[in-house]
Amino acid sequence: MNESVLRRALLIIAVLGLAVGLGVWRSGFDFVPQDAIWTAATLPVVVTLAVSILRDFWIGRIGVDAIALVSMSAALLLGQPLAAIVVAIMYAGGTVLEDLARGRAERNLKALTDRAPRVAHRKSARGTETVPIDQVAVGDELLVRAGELLPVDGILIDASARLDESTVTGEPLPGLRSAGDALRSGTVNAGEAFVMRASAIADRSTYAAIMRMVAAAQTAKAPFVRLADRFALLLLPVTLLVAGIAWRLSDDPIRALAVLVVATPCPLILAAPVAFIGGVSRAARAGILMKGSTALEALSQIRTAIFDKTGTLTLGGAELIEIDVAPGQDAAELLRLLASLEQASHHVLADSIVRTARRGNLALSQPRDVREHRGEGLRGRVDRMSIAAGSRSLVLGDEPLPRWAEIGEERHRNAQVLRVFLALDGELAGIFTFGDAIREDARDTLCGLRSGGVARIVMLTGDEGSAAENISASLDLDAVIADATPADKVATVAAEKTIAPTMMVGDGINDAPALAAATVGVAMGARGGTASSEAADVVVLTERLQPVAEALRIARRTRRIALQSIIVGLALSGAAMVAAAMGHITPVAGALLQEGIDVAVILNALRTLGDGRSVGIRSKRSESHVTGKSGGLHQMRHDQPPAFRPKR
Numbered sequence: 001m002n003e004s005v006l007r008r009a010l011l012i013i014a015v016l017g018l019a020v021g022l023g024v025w026r027s028g029f030d031f032v033p034q035d036a037i038w039t040a041a042t043l044p045v046v047v048t049l050a051v052s053i054l055r056d057f058w059i060g061r062i063g064v065d066a067i068a069l070v071s072m073s074a075a076l077l078l079g080q081p082l083a084a085i086v087v088a089i090m091y092a093g094g095t096v097l098e099d100l101a102r103g104r105a106e107r108n109l110k111a112l113t114d115r116a117p118r119v120a121h122r123k124s125a126r127g128t129e130t131v132p133i134d135q136v137a138v139g140d141e142l143l144v145r146a147g148e149l150l151p152v153d154g155i156l157i158d159a160s161a162r163l164d165e166s167t168v169t170g171e172p173l174p175g176l177r178s179a180g181d182a183l184r185s186g187t188v189n190a191g192e193a194f195v196m197r198a199s200a201i202a203d204r205s206t207y208a209a210i211m212r213m214v215a216a217a218q219t220a221k222a223p224f225v226r227l228a229d230r231f232a233l234l235l236l237p238v239t240l241l242v243a244g245i246a247w248r249l250s251d252d253p254i255r256a257l258a259v260l261v262v263a264t265p266c267p268l269i270l271a272a273p274v275a276f277i278g279g280v281s282r283a284a285r286a287g288i289l290m291k292g293s294t295a296l297e298a299l300s301q302i303r304t305a306i307f308d309k310t311g312t313l314t315l316g317g318a319e320l321i322e323i324d325v326a327p328g329q330d331a332a333e334l335l336r337l338l339a340s341l342e343q344a345s346h347h348v349l350a351d352s353i354v355r356t357a358r359r360g361n362l363a364l365s366q367p368r369d370v371r372e373h374r375g376e377g378l379r380g381r382v383d384r385m386s387i388a389a390g391s392r393s394l395v396l397g398d399e400p401l402p403r404w405a406e407i408g409e410e411r412h413r414n415a416q417v418l419r420v421f422l423a424l425d426g427e428l429a430g431i432f433t434f435g436d437a438i439r440e441d442a443r444d445t446l447c448g449l450r451s452g453g454v455a456r457i458v459m460l461t462g463d464e465g466s467a468a469e470n471i472s473a474s475l476d477l478d479a480v481i482a483d484a485t486p487a488d489k490v491a492t493v494a495a496e497k498t499i500a501p502t503m504m505v506g507d508g509i510n511d512a513p514a515l516a517a518a519t520v521g522v523a524m525g526a527r528g529g530t531a532s533s534e535a536a537d538v539v540v541l542t543e544r545l546q547p548v549a550e551a552l553r554i555a556r557r558t559r560r561i562a563l564q565s566i567i568v569g570l571a572l573s574g575a576a577m578v579a580a581a582m583g584h585i586t587p588v589a590g591a592l593l594q595e596g597i598d599v600a601v602i603l604n605a606l607r608t609l610g611d612g613r614s615v616g617i618r619s620k621r622s623e624s625h626v627t628g629k630s631g632g633l634h635q636m637r638h639d640q641p642p643a644f645r646p647k648r
Contacts (some may be wrong), residue, residue, distance in 0.1 A: 019043020038081035070258035083587035120151035162191030246581035258580035271565035278608030279558030295537035308506035309461035448549030
């Protein structure tokens, strides 16, 4: 029989036994004495608990549940069946309440697995066929209808799609995706039907990785919870000692029984597991997947944070940082013309330019007579204008830079950036600067970590020193380690971990060994079954950095609530034990009092499901501004790229 069902059955038997016994007592009908009814209803709980304790003892574990067994057995032996049945109801009710609390806390994790995609609509020469997702191969074209889950990871083929990623990433609002954008399995099509191309099989897609990590999250047990189990053992001899003293001083075994009753069951075994599974659940709602309570507790004690640079503190790609604009030109129009021409190129930078323009809702034109100069750039015609875009040598030849462009050239002379020169009808009109920009929320994230108790923040990167120093100059870092190999990263993490509990945050395959070596490894994103996600203890499911600080806040709040519940519960139980030993509390009253303490402790532990503040962290869409002719600002919406500054 399922343990949860058995616990509920025992509670029902005990409650019915108490009710029937009270009915017999009130009616005066003594064909079956009420004491016999209460004893009979208590015995199933006693036997079940005894079997459970023996089973735990066989595997080397003894819990404080033994106090419940001793108190019920003593009550029956001392002729106090009413006290025994109340303790039985208290114990069985506590276990059922714990099951309900745990079930509520696990609901958000279970929701992830319950909604896993199961079928896909695959396009073929015969039309569209519905197949199980395990039959989808990389390269298959799939139709995703309105309201359906994306079956596997893929690339958007159609011009646009609107996706609801709230369950996977925690993003509250649907986002717009453009052709060529990467799509995640498990997200919901919140717009019209679209076609995508599978980039991964089902088992290697984002949602499958999330479900594997959810399974791990539901089985791991926090050291804090295990410590609570061990500490609970101390209460058993203390309780027996206090009960023995009370009996010896009063010559009244009922006082000893009252002491045993008020110590049953211990808030230790109820509060800690409920609080930690609640914290894991709260993190899941925020787009943070903790691989069990162990990861949550370890994160709560972090004092040092190490960040990879590329793709973690930065966006990890060639993003538009700045536009230098010639007098009389419009930056938005220059971007539109450049993107129109770059549509004919397969260069990786061309994809970034076109994507930036489309996210800015710029209407692109069809390029004509395009000629690509390998490694240099493009020449062609857009809207009857002759356009050249690319390197300085291609666009200007041996001509000197105009004065308006000299400042930008000097500013980026030693920087790791790519500069694209754009000429219209032979005249230099603008210069576009691309680079690996700092994430928009990086500074706020580091500030949040500082305020959360992280004393040391280190940036660890394989890039050369000047690039690392340029990034660190804009961030509040305590140390920067550049030119690091994967082995160097592991050694650095190990060294920091000897000083203080250390968190490593990264996103790439080369970060996986360092993530595994840290006290807590945090992976950015859950791209299928990547090595970093598999090695990490915590996975941030969004493409933002802010959830790292939020994860630390949730972890510390969870541990604080668990500790608070245990201390308050034990203090109240201790006070009740003293009162019972002095004869102020009867066994029945003590059982009712302890039940109230346990309920209060569990309800307090359930606070970990809440946010814990009036205003939560809100995700922000970054916005870029482009200066036009008149000096006014034209907003361009982006999903991730940094703001770029137009220069004149």
